[in-house]
Amino acid sequence: MIVCKFGGTSVASAEQIQKVAAIVKANPARKIVAVSAPGKRSGDDIKVTDLLIELANAALKNEQVEEKIQNVVNRFQAIAEGLHLDNSICDVIAEDLRERVQGDQTNEELFIDSIKAAGEDNNAKLIAAYFTSIGMPARYVSPKSGLVVNDLPERTFALPEAYENLAVLKETKEIIVFPGFFGYTKAGVLRTFDRGGSDITGSILAAAVEAELYENFTDVDCVFSANPKVVNDPVEIKEITYREMRELSYAGFSVFHDEALMPVYKIGVPVNIKNTNNPSAPGTRIVARRPATGRPVTGISADSGFSTLYVSKYLMNREVGFGRRLLQILEDENISYEHTPSGLDDISVIMRSHQLTPENETRIIERVKNELQAEHVEMRHGFSMIVIVGEGMRHNTGLAARAATAISQTGANIEMINQGSSEVSLVFGVLQEYENQILQALYKEFFAHA
Ligand SMILES: Nc1ncnc2c1ncn2[C@@H]1O[C@H](COP(=O)(O)OP(=O)(O)O)[C@@H](O)[C@H]1O
Numbered sequence: 001m002i003v004c005k006f007g008g009t010s011v012a013s014a015e016q017i018q019k020v021a022a023i024v025k026a027n028p029a030r031k032i033v034a035v036s037a038p039g040k041r042s043g044d045d046i047k048v049t050d051l052l053i054e055l056a057n058a059a060l061k062n063e064q065v066e067e068k069i070q071n072v073v074n075r076f077q078a079i080a081e082g083l084h085l086d087n088s089i090c091d092v093i094a095e096d097l098r099e100r101v102q103g104d105q106t107n108e109e110l111f112i113d114s115i116k117a118a119g120e121d122n123n124a125k126l127i128a129a130y131f132t133s134i135g136m137p138a139r140y141v142s143p144k145s146g147l148v149v150n151d152l153p154e155r156t157f158a159l160p161e162a163y164e165n166l167a168v169l170k171e172t173k174e175i176i177v178f179p180g181f182f183g184y185t186k187a188g189v190l191r192t193f194d195r196g197g198s199d200i201t202g203s204i205l206a207a208a209v210e211a212e213l214y215e216n217f218t219d220v221d222c223v224f225s226a227n228p229k230v231v232n233d234p235v236e237i238k239e240i241t242y243r244e245m246r247e248l249s250y251a252g253f254s255v256f257h258d259e260a261l262m263p264v265y266k267i268g269v270p271v272n273i274k275n276t277n278n279p280s281a282p283g284t285r286i287v288a289r290r291p292a293t294g295r296p297v298t299g300i301s302a303d304s305g306f307s308t309l310y311v312s313k314y315l316m317n318r319e320v321g322f323g324r325r326l327l328q329i330l331e332d333e334n335i336s337y338e339h340t341p342s343g344l345d346d347i348s349v350i351m352r353s354h355q356l357t358p359e360n361e362t363r364i365i366e367r368v369k370n371e372l373q374a375e376h377v378e379m380r381h382g383f384s385m386i387v388i389v390g391e392g393m394r395h396n397t398g399l400a401a402r403a404a405t406a407i408s409q410t411g412a413n414i415e416m417i418n419q420g421s422s423e424v425s426l427v428f429g430v431l432q433e434y435e436n437q438i439l440q441a442l443y444k445e446f447f448a449h450a
């Protein structure tokens, strides 16, 4: 059995959904189909998920919502008409949105989640109806049937019983159309995964039914060795290991969500990234092991939006528990961190900036000064992480020097270097404004001459 996931661009219009049907029909092993909400039809379009977030925010501010509901319904209406489906499906969607807007607003995050999920939920129902209408027996299955997730305040993840519950889907005779992006807590409360989280749903389903393959359909032929929007004509990656992909998708390879790797990795289901617009292209396979390619570096990614908490105190290295107490202050603010490069008397804690507010930033700085008696404490913003990844890197000397030279030639200063203990990655912290220039310079260094 194959589980396939179709991303937002693959289900953005009637024409795209017709391609999806043709792909599913072409291989009878494709029995479980996870779908995203309709995404962008062109560069300047708005994803349905973003329209829904606008709707949820307007509802929370008690603003007029009818026009915003209509914007979402119009997207589905254009799809339904193009697929020759009965228009009544749009009335059902409008009613569903009004019901969600009337929902409990006590917890704003959960209220937004319930509205955000309407894109995937209604799209899955619509696609199941379309498949059936063209003679491909299909049924919509709700995540309520078993995709159990944890409670707040932690980020959403599937509980172990989700895999047991969803295993029954492997008995299906019809094609199952399953909405991506959300699950339900044990108490029946809807929670969404992070943005881009339909990849995670597909991976959970593939692991639950022990699929022979997880196919992730998107709008590019394969995973490239660098973001094709920044680097001209980057090298295609035919095979990549789970570890390499995990490191690359953590920092900018938005083509596959980093949290989507764990479920399939655990039981060894291979992943194939493919293009809905060119399904005969072989795509990229994500596997446990791959033959050496002759190149030490497999890919280079870059992501912005990082901040650094810089702390310095003389003799910090002799103070038992300093690091623990510092990280405890961040934990108390429910903040996770990414890297902690350190010297004898100083340490930097690098975190995603979106977790910071002016209030928690002030609290953190005050506590570090008062409780740890640090001499210098500062929060710096506007950093990017550039990550060079390759299984072959540990057998190659001089890579860090080559990378540092290429970066310095752009005029940028390296703020931080972290050689991951996994030995498949090398991370450089730099100022955000140099990100694209550095990515291009590193690509030239490691790929253009190879
Ligand atoms: N290294 C990379 N290889 C391929 N695509 C990449 C890479 N880095 C970023 N991308 C971007 O990821 C996009 C696909 O991911 P996404 O927009 O989430 O698709 P979907 O709508 O199918 O979920 C591509 O259009 C491409 O612009």
Ligand SMILES: N[C@@H](CC(=O)OP(=O)(O)O)C(=O)O
Residues within 6 Å of the ligand: 006, 007, 008, 009, 036, 037, 039, 047, 049, 050, 119, 180, 181, 194, 195, 196, 197, 198, 199
């Ligand atoms: N629709 C959600 C989930 C998702 O995975 O979407 P996409 O497949 O378009 O990346 C989002 O926009 O975040």
